[in-house]
Amino acid sequence: MRKNLLNKTVSIAAAAALTGSFLTGCGSAETASAANEEAKAAESATEVSEEVKEEGSQESSTETAEAESVDAGLLADIKERGYIVVGTxxxxxxxxxxxxxxxxxxxxVEVAKYIADYIGVDVQFSETVWSSMFASLDAGQIDIVVNGVSYSEERAEKYDFSEPYNYSQYAILTLADNDEINSLEDAKGKTAANDPTSSIGKFAEESGAVLDEVGEAAQAISEVKNGRADLTFxxxxxxxxxLKNHPEDADKFKVIVVTDPEPSAYVPVVKGNEALVNVINEALDQAKEDGTLSELALKYFDVDTTKGE
Structure with a gap:
């Protein structure tokens, strides 16, 4: 509506100016007077036109700023406060x-620090048990989770995910002398020490294992070692x-790899924060390109797990 009004106003002003010029050329006092009136009308119309333009420009700028503010969302809050809160x-x-x-x-932890550096803020870690991690995210107590979070359609209903930045192969750990467990199929009906709220715990259940519910990896291995569980995933x-840190247990266990490498680490963000997801992806892309991700994998795993090979 405003655009149409603007065009009409400019057309009236142009027509008035042309009419005034024609009448002045006739040399008549009467027409000259009319021409002056037309010229005043043209000037007035031009002023109205400029006011409409200015008003439209101001409203457009306001709308753009509001749109950018909404899109920035959590990212803007993080930059304003100067730090990002990471759940792990x-x-x-x-x-x-x-x-x-x-x-x-x-x-x-180092991936999270890299993301914070890329955004240009400090990082604060909120150490939380896995079972309450997403509740903390929902409540706004943390901004993101960087904890080897895998993607699932169920989670995607509430969260947007970054691109994957690490890959994993699942394995079974059981006692070395347990001849009943040598493959994934052998897990059926056996007791697996795993967290039921984790992706690994769900994988164990899908594989037919009965869960011995534990919250930490060290506790899960202890359950197997002490015979309270048959295995852990x-x-x-x-x-x-x-095993590298507990060489005394090397002969007590056997490890059976049961899957191919699959994407296993994403950064989840509460839906509606596209700008934050985009900048996290930019950071991860840079970490891949400059070799940081590969270096971190070699540092902590002795093998590059970031390429899915």
């Missing part, structure tokens, strides 16, 4: 755990890390 477990070596100096370290890298 802190008990899942070598992904997120405490070293001998009680410092929070691990592959996921986890990424191969978790078992490799455990």
């Amino acid at each position: 477990e802190g008990t899942w070596s070598p992904y997120t755990y405490h070293d001998d100096n009680d410092e929070l370290v691990g592959f996921e 986890s990424p191969v890298t978790v078992f490799a890390d455990y």
